[in-house]
Structures are given as C-alpha cells and as structure tokens.
Amino acid sequence: MNITKEQIDDLNAILQIEIAPEDYNEKLEGKLRELRRKANMPGFRPGMVPMGMIKKMYGQSALVEIIDKMTSEGLFGYIKDNNLDILGSPLSNMEKNTQPEFTEGSRFNFFFDIAFNPAFDLNIEDIELNYYNIINEDTFIEKQIQNLRQRHGHTISPEAAEEEDRLFGLFAELNENNEIKENGISHKSSVIPKMLKTKKDLFLGLKKGAQVTFDIYEVFDNSETEITYVLGVSKDKLEGLNKNFSFTVEDIFRIEPHDLNEELYKKIFPYSEIKSYEEFAEELKKEFEKQNLNQSDVRFINDLHKTLIQKVNIALPDEFLKRWILHNDEEGKLTKEKLDEDYSRYADSMKWQLIENKLVKTYNITVGDEDVTDYVMSWFKKTGEDNEDEELRNRAKEFAAQMMKNKEEAKRMYDKIFDDKMMAMFKEKIKITTKEINWEEFIKLA
Numbered sequence: 001m002n003i004t005k006e007q008i009d010d011l012n013a014i015l016q017i018e019i020a021p022e023d024y025n026e027k028l029e030g031k032l033r034e035l036r037r038k039a040n041m042p043g044f045r046p047g048m049v050p051m052g053m054i055k056k057m058y059g060q061s062a063l064v065e066i067i068d069k070m071t072s073e074g075l076f077g078y079i080k081d082n083n084l085d086i087l088g089s090p091l092s093n094m095e096k097n098t099q100p101e102f103t104e105g106s107r108f109n110f111f112f113d114i115a116f117n118p119a120f121d122l123n124i125e126d127i128e129l130n131y132y133n134i135i136n137e138d139t140f141i142e143k144q145i146q147n148l149r150q151r152h153g154h155t156i157s158p159e160a161a162e163e164e165d166r167l168f169g170l171f172a173e174l175n176e177n178n179e180i181k182e183n184g185i186s187h188k189s190s191v192i193p194k195m196l197k198t199k200k201d202l203f204l205g206l207k208k209g210a211q212v213t214f215d216i217y218e219v220f221d222n223s224e225t226e227i228t229y230v231l232g233v234s235k236d237k238l239e240g241l242n243k244n245f246s247f248t249v250e251d252i253f254r255i256e257p258h259d260l261n262e263e264l265y266k267k268i269f270p271y272s273e274i275k276s277y278e279e280f281a282e283e284l285k286k287e288f289e290k291q292n293l294n295q296s297d298v299r300f301i302n303d304l305h306k307t308l309i310q311k312v313n314i315a316l317p318d319e320f321l322k323r324w325i326l327h328n329d330e331e332g333k334l335t336k337e338k339l340d341e342d343y344s345r346y347a348d349s350m351k352w353q354l355i356e357n358k359l360v361k362t363y364n365i366t367v368g369d370e371d372v373t374d375y376v377m378s379w380f381k382k383t384g385e386d387n388e389d390e391e392l393r394n395r396a397k398e399f400a401a402q403m404m405k406n407k408e409e410a411k412r413m414y415d416k417i418f419d420d421k422m423m424a425m426f427k428e429k430i431k432i433t434t435k436e437i438n439w440e441e442f443i444k445l446a
Contacts, residue, residue, distance in 0.1 A: 001070060003078045011116050011317040014093055017074050019108040024066050028104065031062045055104075063102045071110055079114070087115040087317065087350075088324040115317035115324075122312055122358050128431045129307065131300050132445070134292035135436050136285050144284060149257035152267055158254045161206045163194045166253045171216075171230055174244040178213060181242060187232040191247070197221045206249050216245040295442070297423055304426060305352055314351045318343070321350065356422075363425050367417045369400075375417050376400045 002018040032051065035058050039049040075090055093111035100108050161167050169191075173184030180186075193200040199219045202212050220226040228235055258264045265274035274280050322339055325346055339346070359365070376396040404410045437445075 001074050003074055005078075005082075011087075011118060011315065012320060013114050013116070014096070015075065015078065015090065015112045015114055016096075017071055017108075017110045017112070019067060019070055019074075019110075021105050021107065024063070024070060027066050027070075028059075028063055031066060032058065035062065059104060060102050063104065067100075067102065067108055071108075075112060084114065085117045087117045088321070088328075090114050091320070091323055091327060113320060113323075115320040117354060118315050118317075120312055120314045120354075120358075122308075122355060122362070124308070124359070124426070125429050126431070127304070127307060127311070128433070129300065129303055131427075131432045131434050132296050132442055133434050133436050134296055134442050135438050136288050136292065137438055140439055141281055141285055141288070144288070145260075145281065146257070148268060149260070149264065150255055152258040152264060153255040154258075156254050156256050158252055159207060161193065161203055161249070161252050162254070163200065163204065164192065164254070166190050166192050167203055167206065167247075167249055167251075168253065169250045170246075170248045172246045172248070173242050174213065174246055175242065178244060178246075180246070184242065185231050185233060185237070187230070188250070189230040189232065191230065203247075206252075208249055208251060211246055211248045213244060213246045215243045216241075217243050292439075299442075299445070300426075301423070304430070305348075308355050309348050309351050312351070312355060314354060316347055316350060318347070321347070359422070359425070363429075365418065365421050365425065367414050367421070371417050371421075372400045372404065372413055373397050375413060376403070 001020075001023045004016050004018075006014045006016065008014060032054050036049055036051060036054045037047045039054060040046055041049050041053075044050075078084075079086060079090075090112040091114075093113050096111035100106070100110075158165065167190060168188070170186065170188050172186045173181045175181040175184070191203060193203045196203075196219060198221060199214060202214055202219070206212065216227060216231075220230070224235055224238060227238065231237075258267075260277055260280075262275065265272075265280050268280075269283055272283060274283060322336075322343065325339060326334060326336065373393065373396050376399055377393060400413075403413065
C-alpha cells in the first residue's frame with residue numbers, strides 16, 4: 001500500500017491511497033479460508049465447501065471489508081505517523097474518487113481531502129478587559145424580599161380592585177347600540193390593571209358584579225396577541241370585530257404578601273436557622289452574591305471570546321470546514337444555503353476552540369482524579385465539615401468514584417472543573433480592570 005500527500009496550500013492537502021493486489025491478496029485468502037471453515041451448506045461436510053463456491057458467494061463482500069479496513073487504518077495511520085495536525089476529519093475527494101470495482105486482482109485508488117489546524121500567534125497577557133463586579137444595594141435586597149413575600153403569599157378576594165389585582169369576568173362583544181351582540185364573542189378571562197398601558201383606571205375600584213364598557217383596542221394598546229388571548233379566539237376572528245366590549249366582574253383575586261416571619265425564612269432557606277429579618281436579608285445577600293459572581297464570570301468570558309476572536313488572526317480552510325460541518329450534520333436538517341448564512345457563527349466557534357486548545361497546551365490545563373476529589377470535597381466543606389479530615393477525603397474519593405460511573409455526571413464535573421481552571425488562569429494572566437456596578441446597570445450592558 002502506498003500513501004502520498006499532495007499539498008494544495010498551507011491549510012489543505014489531498015492524501016492518495018493506492019492498494020495493489022499484492023497488498024490485500026494474503027488477507028483476502030485468509031478471510032476466505034475462515035469463511036470456508038465456518039460454512040455450513042447442505043451436501044457438504046462442515047469446512048469442506050469448495051473454495052470456488054466460497055469465492056462466488058462471499059468473495060466480493062470479503063474484499064470490500066478488507067479494502068475498507070486497510071483504507072481506514074492506512075489513512076489514520078499515515079496521519080498519526082507523520083504528526084499531521086488536521087482540522088476535523090478526512091473527507092472523500094468527490095472529484096477524484098470513482099466507483100471502484102471490487103473484483104479480485106483489482107487495483108484501488110482512494111483520495112481524501114484533509115485540512116490543517118492553522119498556525120497563529122496568541123498572547124493573552126497583553127489583553128485588557130473590564131470585569132464587572134455586581135453590587136447588591138440595600139434597595140435591591142429589599143425589592144427581592146418583597147418579591148419573595150409576594151411569591152409565597154396567599155390569595156384573598158378583596159371588596160374592590162386595586163392595580164395589582166386580577167379581575168376575572170366576562171368579556172362580551174357589543175353592537176352599535178352598546179348592547180350585547182347576538183352571536184358575538186363572549187368569553188371569560190382575566191385582566192390585571194397594572195399590566196395595561198392605558199385605560200387601567202377603568203378597572204380600579206370595581207367590585208363583584210360591576211360592569212364597564214370600553215374600546216377593546218384602546219384598552220389592550222392594539223395588541224392582537226393580548227386581544228385574542230382574553231377573548232379566547234384566533235387572529236382571523238378579529239376581522240370584522242366590533243371594537244366595543246363590556247366586562248362584567250365575577251371575582252377579584254389579590255396576593256396577600258407572606259408575613260416576615262420564621263415560616264417564610266424556612267421556606268426560602270430550609271437548611272438554615274434564621275430568626276430575624278436582618279439574618280434573612282444577610283443570607284439573601286450572600287446568595288445573590290454567588291449568583292452575581294456567576295453572571296459576572298459569564299459576561300467576562302463572553303467579552304473575552306469576542307476580544308480574542310477579533311484580535312487573533314486565524315485563517316480557516318473555509319470550504320473544507322463547510323463540507324465537514326454538512327458531513328457531520330447527523331439530523332440532515334442543515335442545508336448549504338443555511339450554512340452559508342450562518343457560517344460566521346460556525347467559524348467563530350471553531351476559532352474559539354482552536355484558541356482554547358492552544359491555551360490548554362500553553363498553560364498546561366488538565367483535570368485529574370485529585371481535582372475531582374477536591375471538587376467533591378468542596379461540597380462537604382459547604383456543610384461545615386473539616387476539609388482536611390483524612391477520613392472525609394477518603395469518603396469524597398469513594399463518592400467521586402461512584403459519580404464517575406455515570407458518564408453524564410462525569411462529563412458535567414470535568415467540564416465544571418475545566419471551566420473553573422480556565423477562569424482562574426484568565427483572571428491571573430489578563431490585565432483586568434474591576435468595575436463595581438449595580439444589577440440594573442449590569443443588565444443595560446447586554
């Protein structure tokens with residue numbers, strides 16, 4: 001078997017695999033002898049079927065199997081032996097390859113396109129980025145406490161409606177005389193005054209049994225989505241709809257906020273013994289600080305992605321990469337036209353993968369068994385147990401070993417540890433300016 005490489009350019013090459021009869025004859029004969037030993041045909045003793053019959057029945061399929069295996073092993077063996085740093089995996093060259101004739105004595109030629117990982121310079125230590133440290137102001141914590149009280153509150157039925165109440169009743173289409181329209185739309189639904197952009201005052205102070213009339217398009221700000229929802233109809237039913245409607249209140253619902261007491265504190269923090277409002281607010285602040293740290297890290301990584309992809313000059317073998325993406329579309333839903341439209345996103349993803357791979361090698365980022373044990377130990381530490389206890393560490397190792405038997409859980413842990421190590425490296429190597437910012441300001445950055 002002979003394999004040669006034709007270099008097309010810096011990023012592309014063609015591998016040609018030539019297989020002559022002398023390369024596969026011995027393997028084919030061995031395969032046919034094996035098939036003969038196993039053959040069980042009427043009129044012949046086991047293993048005594050004439051070789052001519054074996055060749056006629058199995059010769060071609062045996063040859064296909066052997067040539068396919070030789071081609072695959074030769075292709076990837078050549079790539080490994082020659083240390084070819086390829087991008088993706090080899091693809092059949094559709095222009096040069098022809099349909100082979102699998103007959104004994106044939107010569108075979110196969111051509112494969114390969115692409116190389118591009119060479120590029122990368123230095124993250126001269127990168128300057130902002131890191132946004134989200135500050136929980138007292139007003140933010142107070143607002144979250146009010147939200148939690150509302151979420152865990154109970155429903156009451158007040159006498160008169162207020163802005164945040166939900167009014168349930170009958171929407172009825174009216175005719176030109178502002179009377180209930182015969183065969184008009186009539187549907188029971190709800191309305192919350194606070195959610196209305198205009199005309200919310202129409203519903204404030206209403207009591208059970210009260211009725212108001214209005215222009216439904218004005219009340220719901222000409223939103224067909226909201227109108228169809230409250231009327232329980234599809235959009236096509238709006239054609240010819242009379243704009244005047246009545247609403248008759250059947251019930252009023254209000255969420256009475258949960259009292260600030262130990263019952264509420266236990267619902268939010270079931271494993272903590274919180275006795276006072278001050279302790280509750282402090283615990284909430286700690287929880288939001290953890291969430292804020294995650295949000296800050298996500299923002300930092302996204303900014304870093306964009307910065308490095310723009311800064312680092314990476315040339316990709318675009319045409320090969322497009323073919324490779326289509327080839328690996330297992331669901332078969334991706335079209336060439338859609339790929340061309342979204343290619344920049346695929347290209348950026350590939351560039352980031354190349355950048356990440358280089359950083360892993362440069363800074364020796366690895367995840368080992370001890371890292372997994374330490375990760376599990378961090379869970380025990382959160383419960384207040386001694387992190388240096390040898391018996392506890394052995395328990396953590398056993399627990400980690402059990403979790404690693406679950407492939408999905410193992411991948412989740414490895415990915416988390418890897419991401420944490422990458423983040424630690426970025427924070428150490430990149431020139432970071434920390435900026436304190438409140439949540440509202442942080443949201444506006446997006």
